[in-house]
Amino acid sequence: MAARQREISVSEFFTKNRHLLGFDSPTKALLTTIKEAVDNSLDACEEAGILPDLEVTIQALAENRYRIEVTDNGPGIVKAQVPKIFGKLLYGSKFHRLRQSRGQQGIGISAAGMYGQLTTGKPIVIESRTNRRQAAHRYELVIDTLRNQPVIKRDIEVDWEAPHGTRVAIELEGTYKKGRHGVETYLRQTALANPHVEIRFQGPAEGEVLAFQRASSTLPPEALEIQPHPHGVEVGLLLRMLKESKARRLSSFFQTEFSRVGPTLAQRIVEGAELQPRSSPKRVTAEAAEKLIASIRQVRIPAPPTNCLSPIGEERLLASLKEQIAADFYAAVSRSPAVYRGNPFQVEIGLAYGGDLTSDDLVSLYRFANRVPLLYQQGGCALFKSVLSTNWKAYGLQQSRGALPSGPLILMAHVASVWVPFTSESKEAVAGYDEIVREMKLALQEVGRQLARHVRRTQRRRDADRKRAYIEKYIPHIGIALQDILGLSEKQEAEIVETLTDTLARSRKM
Amino acid sequence: MSSKTPVKSAATSVAKKIRTEARGIRTKILQRKTPAMKFPVRSLSNVVYRPEKGHFQIKGRKKERTLTVGTVKTFAQTLRMMAFSQELIETDDMATKREAYYVSKNWDDARFNEQPESDTVIEDVEALFGVNREQLGFVPEEKGGDVAGELIVVDHDRDTGEKLRIDCTRFGSGAYSIPISVEQLQFETNADYILAIETAGMFQRLVKHSYWRSANCILISLGGVPTRACRRFIRRLADDHQLSVYVFVDGDPYGYSNIYRTLKAGSGNAAHLNEFFCVPQARFLGVTPGDIDEYDLPTHPLKDVDIKRAKDALKNDPFIQHHKPWQEALQKQIRMGVRVEQQALAKHGLNFVIDEYLPRKMANKKAFLP
Numbered sequence: 001m002a003a004r005q006r007e008i009s010v011s012e013f014f015t016k017n018r019h020l021l022g023f024d025s026p027t028k029a030l031l032t033t034i035k036e037a038v039d040n041s042l043d044a045c046e047e048a049g050i051l052p053d054l055e056v057t058i059q060a061l062a063e064n065r066y067r068i069e070v071t072d073n074g075p076g077i078v079k080a081q082v083p084k085i086f087g088k089l090l091y092g093s094k095f096h097r098l099r100q101s102r103g104q105q106g107i108g109i110s111a112a113g114m115y116g117q118l119t120t121g122k123p124i125v126i127e128s129r130t131n132r133r134q135a136a137h138r139y140e141l142v143i144d145t146l147r148n149q150p151v152i153k154r155d156i157e158v159d160w161e162a163p164h165g166t167r168v169a170i171e172l173e174g175t176y177k178k179g180r181h182g183v184e185t186y187l188r189q190t191a192l193a194n195p196h197v198e199i200r201f202q203g204p205a206e207g208e209v210l211a212f213q214r215a216s217s218t219l220p221p222e223a224l225e226i227q228p229h230p231h232g233v234e235v236g237l238l239l240r241m242l243k244e245s246k247a248r249r250l251s252s253f254f255q256t257e258f259s260r261v262g263p264t265l266a267q268r269i270v271e272g273a274e275l276q277p278r279s280s281p282k283r284v285t286a287e288a289a290e291k292l293i294a295s296i297r298q299v300r301i302p303a304p305p306t307n308c309l310s311p312i313g314e315e316r317l318l319a320s321l322k323e324q325i326a327a328d329f330y331a332a333v334s335r336s337p338a339v340y341r342g343n344p345f346q347v348e349i350g351l352a353y354g355g356d357l358t359s360d361d362l363v364s365l366y367r368f369a370n371r372v373p374l375l376y377q378q379g380g381c382a383l384f385k386s387v388l389s390t391n392w393k394a395y396g397l398q399q400s401r402g403a404l405p406s407g408p409l410i411l412m413a414h415v416a417s418v419w420v421p422f423t424s425e426s427k428e429a430v431a432g433y434d435e436i437v438r439e440m441k442l443a444l445q446e447v448g449r450q451l452a453r454h455v456r457r458t459q460r461r462r463d464a465d466r467k468r469a470y471i472e473k474y475i476p477h478i479g480i481a482l483q484d485i486l487g488l489s490e491k492q493e494a495e496i497v498e499t500l501t502d503t504l505a506r507s508r509k510m
Numbered sequence: 511m512s513s514k515t516p517v518k519s520a521a522t523s524v525a526k527k528i529r530t531e532a533r534g535i536r537t538k539i540l541q542r543k544t545p546a547m548k549f550p551v552r553s554l555s556n557v558v559y560r561p562e563k564g565h566f567q568i569k570g571r572k573k574e575r576t577l578t579v580g581t582v583k584t585f586a587q588t589l590r591m592m593a594f595s596q597e598l599i600e601t602d603d604m605a606t607k608r609e610a611y612y613v614s615k616n617w618d619d620a621r622f623n624e625q626p627e628s629d630t631v632i633e634d635v636e637a638l639f640g641v642n643r644e645q646l647g648f649v650p651e652e653k654g655g656d657v658a659g660e661l662i663v664v665d666h667d668r669d670t671g672e673k674l675r676i677d678c679t680r681f682g683s684g685a686y687s688i689p690i691s692v693e694q695l696q697f698e699t700n701a702d703y704i705l706a707i708e709t710a711g712m713f714q715r716l717v718k719h720s721y722w723r724s725a726n727c728i729l730i731s732l733g734g735v736p737t738r739a740c741r742r743f744i745r746r747l748a749d750d751h752q753l754s755v756y757v758f759v760d761g762d763p764y765g766y767s768n769i770y771r772t773l774k775a776g777s778g779n780a781a782h783l784n785e786f787f788c789v790p791q792a793r794f795l796g797v798t799p800g801d802i803d804e805y806d807l808p809t810h811p812l813k814d815v816d817i818k819r820a821k822d823a824l825k826n827d828p829f830i831q832h833h834k835p836w837q838e839a840l841q842k843q844i845r846m847g848v849r850v851e852q853q854a855l856a857k858h859g860l861n862f863v864i865d866e867y868l869p870r871k872m873a874n875k876k877a878f879l880p
Contacts, residue, residue, distance in 0.1 A: 467579045474586040477620040478539075478577075481589035485532040485596055500539045504577070 014114050021111045022426040026064060027181065029115055030174030031375070032426075033068050034058075034183055036108035037168050038190060039372060040085075041072035042197065043102050044166070046219060048075035052197045056187065060204035064173050065120065071167040076130035079155065082139050086113050086124050086168070087150020100223040100310050100418055102372050110150075112170055114143055119173035127158055128166040136160030176204055181375050187212060188324065189366050189373035192350075193312060193414060195320035196220065215323035220310045226418065227259040229304035230269070230296045232342025239289050242281040250284070251277035260302045269295050306337035306344045308418050312371065317350040317412070325410055328354030328458075331450040333443045340435035345417035347439040351447045353454065357408035363387075363397070365404060367430070368414040374428050381423075382432035383413040386440035395448035396455030409451075413440065471504050524646060525599045527639045528592050535589070546576040547588065550637050554778035559828035564774070564790020566828065568781035584631070586620050588638075591631050598647025606651040607632060607643075633779065640782045642738075644691060654688030655740035656713060656731040659722030661747070664696035665689075678728070683718060685731070692743045697750050704728045704748060706736075706792070708759035708769055712852045712863070719864055725872070728753075736773050738780075741787040744773070748791050755789055756878065758868075761797035762849035763816050766840065767823035767830060770794055775829045794879035795871050799843045802850050805867065808857050809848035820844050833880050 018024055022032035034056060045052035050073060057069040077085060087110055113124040129136035140154040178184060187199055191212035196219055201210040233241070247253035254266035261269070270277045272295030275288060284292070312320070317332035331351045337344050367374040367383045378384045392398075392405035399405040421431040430436065479497040482488060488496075531547070538545035550556065550572050557566040577585045594613060598605060605613065611628040614621045622628040636643050643649070657663075661678040663686060675698075678686045689695075705727050707713045713731035716722070722729050730744060748755050757773060759765035774792040776784025802809060812820075820840045823830045830836045843849070855863040871877075 471579055471582050473619045474582045477586035477617060478535075478582075478589055481586065481593040482532050482536050484593035485528055485589075486536065488536075496536060496539050499542060500577075503539070503542045503544065504579070504582070 014111065014118065017425075018115070019426070022428070023111070023115050026173060026175040027177050028376070029119075029172060030058075030066060030068070030176060031181065031183055031186060033112040033115065033170055033172060033174070034070065035186060035372070036112045037068065037070035037170075038187075039102040040109050040168075041070060041074055041166065042194065042371075044074035044077075045072060046222075049219060049222075050074060051214070051217065051219060052194075054197065054199045055202075056183075056199065057202045058176060058183065058204045060176070061171065064175060065171070066174055066176060066204065067169060067171045069167060069169045071165065073162055073165045076128045076164045076166055077126070078130055079137065079139070079152070082126055082128075082141060083150035083152060086110055086126060086141050087143055100308060100370055100416055102370050109168070110143075112172075113141065116170040116172040117143055120171045122171040123153055125169040126166065127160065127169075129160040129162070129164050132163040184210065186373055186375060189368070189375075190371075192320050192324050192366065192412060193368045193371040193373065195312070195316045195323065213323060215319045216316045218316075220312065220316075223310035223418075224305075224307045226305055226308040226344075227257060229260060229339070229342030229344075230254070230258050230299075230301055231339075232304075232419070233258075233293070233296075235286070235289050235293055238293060239284070239286060242284050242289065245281050247281055249278050250275060250281055253281040259304050265299060265301060268299050271295075272298055303339045304342060304344045306346070309337055309344055309346050309416050311346045311348055311416050312350075312414060314348075317348060321350050321352045321410075321412070325352040326356040327352035327408075327410070329451070329454040331447045331454075333446045333450075335439050335443045338435055338439050340421070340433040343417055343419045343421075345415055345420070345436060345439075347436065347443045348412075348414040348416070349440075349443040349447045350412035350414075351451060352410045353451060354408050354458070357410060359408040360406070362404040362406050363409040363411055366410065366412045368412065369420040369422070369427065369430060370416055371414070372427075374430070376426070377423070377429040381429035382437055383415065383430050383440060385432060386437050386444060387411060387413065390441060390444045390448065392448065395452040396459070397451075411447075413444075415440075468505060472501060475500050475504070522599075524639060524641055525596050527641075528596045531638070532589070532592065544577045545585075546574045547585070547638060548572045548574050549634055550640075550782065552633065552637055552779050552781065554826050554828070557776075557778050557781045557784075557828060559775060559832045561832055563785070565784040565788035566776045566778065566781050567784065583620070587614070587617075587622065587628075587631050588634060590614070590617055590620055591628070591635055595635060595646040595648070604644075604647050604649050606649055608651055610648060636780065637782060642783055642786070649690050650737065650739070652737050653733060654690060654692070654737050654743065655733055656685035656687060656710075657728065657743075658685045658713075658717045659728040660699055660701035660726055661686075661728045662698040664698065666694065679722070685713075685717060688730075688740055688743045690739050692739055692746060695743070695746070697747050699728065699747075699751050699753075700726070701728045701751075701753065702726045703754040703756055704730060704744060705795075706730045706732055706744060706755060706757045706773065707852075708732055708734065708765060709852055712758070715860070715863065719861065721864055721868070724864075725868070732759075732769060732773065735769050738783070738787045741773055741776075741789060744792075745787070745789045748789060753791075754875075755792040756795040756872075756875075757792050758795045758852065759797070760849070760851045761799060761801065761843075762812075762851075763820040763823060763840065763843065765797075766794075766836070767819060767827055771823075771827065771829050793875070796867075797850050797852060797854075798879065799839055799846060802846065802848065805855065805858070807850050807854045809846075809850050809854070812843070812847050812849050816849060817844060835879050839879060 023029040038054060041054055042052050053073040055071040059067040061067055116122060123140040123142045125140055127136055127138045135157045138156050138158045139152050142151050142153050144151050187201055191197060191199055195215035198214040199212040241257055245253050245257055247256050250270045251266040254261045254269055267277055273291035311334050314332040314334045318330050321330045333349045335347045337346045365384060365387055367381055387404060397405040397407040415430055415436060421433055423429045423431050475497050479493045482496055483493040535545040550568055556569050556571045558569055560567045575581050575585060607629050608625060610632060611622055611625040614628055632643055632648055635646060657678050658681055659678055663676040665674045665676060667674055676686055707729060710731055710733060713729060716729055732740060744755060757770050759769050773789050776788040801807060820843060824837060824840055855867050
């Protein structure tokens with residue numbers, strides 16, 4: 001019985017959890033597949049210090065059957081890495097490290113490949129070239145669901161023009177839709193949050209071509225990897241770290257495995273749990289670990305380093321908004337890094353107002369976590385709720401109770417963190433930690449104030465124009481009346497109208 | 511008491527006033543200053559009651575209408591109305607207030623949307639120059655009031671100039687209608703007094719039973735707040751023949767402080783003209799709050815607007831403030847919380863008013879309110 005269960009475990013795991021992983025509807029499955037491939041490509045390019053050039057192609061094969069192709073100019077992948085990256089669910093590289101990256105759990109692209117294989121029986125096709133001296137390879141990867149193992153079925157050399165890069169192709173059952181949750185929206189928002197990226201898109205229909213131009217030719221600052229901060233660990237993780245650590249004493253364990261802990265703090269933590277600093281980390285029991293956690297909570301520890309974050313930055317946010325959106329006014333705010341439960345994070349808000357944007361609708365809110373657009377579950381997202389609970393009337397917008405403000409406005413909300421707290425594994429909504437909500441609100445208030453200044457200025461100008469038009473409507477009648485009463489000539493009448501218009505235009509009573 | 515005719519006395523001088531005002535405005539404009547017009551404030555707060563003259567007199571308070579964004583429309587409309595008035599004067603024509611409203615429809619953006627707006631502007635111009643609207647060439651279209659009884663009105667045929675003697679006893683069940691302009695009229699009468707009546711219903715009853723014959727009086731129906739023509743008609747008639755004027759209206763604050771007070775002392779709205787359009791010799795016959803008890807009359811509860819009107823009159827009306835009996839009457843009415851209509855007298859029989867009420871009242875004229 002147990003053996004049978006294991007045999008079907010991979011596909012069953014997937015089938016049971018597809019809603020958590022973002023494959024719960026055919027529309028979403030197609031979008032998630034593209035999303036995961038794009039995330040992977042961007043992460044790979046940035047790690048290698050390459051300005052990303054992406055090409056996304058969707059080909060309609062039959063009704064509800066598509067071939068997704070994402071090509072990048074990244075560093076390429078060597079053969080040994082291919083199965084790990086594309087074939088294993090929960091492949092470990094990203095899970096343990098604390099550094100800002102798009103994918104967080106490493107489920108993504110392999111789940112997409114699994115979905116494609118389950119719905120069409122076709123392998124994932126990966127083409128990659130790592131440098132000028134190596135030929136490009138084309139791998140066909142199949143997941144052996146019996147043994148939960150990825151297997152490279154074919155490996156042939158192919159032509160590849162660029163010196164390096166990777167192309168992933170997945171065939172799947174899905175539905176291609178436009179609109180709020182469509183591929184186009186996702187790519188547009190990705191370009192907004194990643195001004196250093198260039199994306200070309202070919203949709204399933206003929207001539208359905210889009211190009212998102214690069215708005216900044218510098219890569220975002222590299223995010224450094226950091227060790228966990230003591231305030232962010234829980235008992236389970238602490239126990240595993242204790243078991244895996246090479247440190248021989250508890251005090252050195254805390255100093256080497258955590259950030260911001262020196263000899264004094266390490267000693268205080270250990271003694272606070274009534275343990276010996278010299279005792280071995282491997283011997284710590286679950287009970288003692290809980291005491292350690294309690295002790296950590298009592299000790300004041302400096303905030304974690306924030307060089308692990310890579311925000312978009314105010315300047316690049318502005319450049320990106322100006323490149324992608326035709327508006328009258330732009331504002332951007334990058335808050336300083338802050339910390340929730342030992343995890344550094346940073347909130348950014350971008351705003352575009354007026355111009356071609358329509359004013360009757362509710363504000364469009366684009367949410368991002370580590371530069372990845374969040375298209376679903378807006379209602380459950382802390383970023384959305386922060387926008388709701390901000391008083392936009394104070395900033396010159398209209399807002400009904402419990403609704404987004406309305407006006408010609410696009411709002412971007414970005415939270416960057418080594419560990420973005422999502423409400424679920426499908427990574428669609430940010431959880432409402434007090435610290436995050438507070439930072440969001442401060443950022444929103446800051447852009448709000450900038451917006452209010454602009455709105456007031458525009459309003460004043462419009463009022464002045466309206467007043468002038470109003471005055472100019474009636475001044476001629478004063479001229480006509482005076483002409484009638486005093487029997488003036490046309491010239492004398494014109495003189496009155498001209499002089500009076502001029503006087504009123506200068507008048508401060510306007 | 512002045513009885514000098516205010517109309518057509520100085521039509522050319524009005525045209526001159528208009529030109530002077532226009533010239534001043536033009537000069538200001540060419541000096542690059544914002545022009546302004548000064549209007550007397552047209553409300554009760556800007557009048558004082560002159561008991562020795564018997565009418566409201568305007569106090570000096572003026573409001574200035576400076577040409578700004580907020581006033582440019584009214585400013586332009588006022589000037590155009592002045593130009594229109596000047597045209598009327600110079601062509602010896604006239605226009606009703608409604609016609610003036612329609613003429614403004616040629617003024618594009620400066621046109622009036624509703625007649626009350628153009629009426630207000632005409633009244634502003636009247637007050638600006640301290641003249642009667644007839645002097646500006648505007649005539650009201652409202653009815654002046656009805657007359658029946660011992661009176662011959664001497665008028666002239668419009669075309670032939672022939673003298674017309676209109677006998678107000680000879681209208682049968684109908685009545686003579688007071689014209690818009692009454693200055694040219696002359697009167698012949700042997701009546702003892704004038705009885706001014708608020709409602710057409712009561713007037714009809716008294717006419718039908720020829721009350722004027724038995725009482726030897728002239729009956730005039732006011733039809734609510736009396737028009738200027740009606741006030742002027744009664745004033746001239748009463749002055750010329752030394753007649754007493756008794757006023758018979760509903761027993762409510764509107765009858766007291768609006769109808770009666772306007773007839774006797776004039777209005778706050780056209781205070782510069784009250785001198786001519788008031789009837790200082792008027793006395794109040796009824797229905798008084800005291801009549802309710804004395805004649806056991808059916809009543810209606812005072813409405814909120816009635817109470818507000820009564821309190822307003824006590825607080826702001828210089829006429830009421832001058833006359834203690836009126837204050838007592840209004841306070842009594844507020845206390846009683848009821849109002850009474852003229853026709854409530856019908857409770858005691860349809861002709862109770864003729865057979866009992868009026869004779870008893872006329873027997874004790876000293877009890878009339880001032």
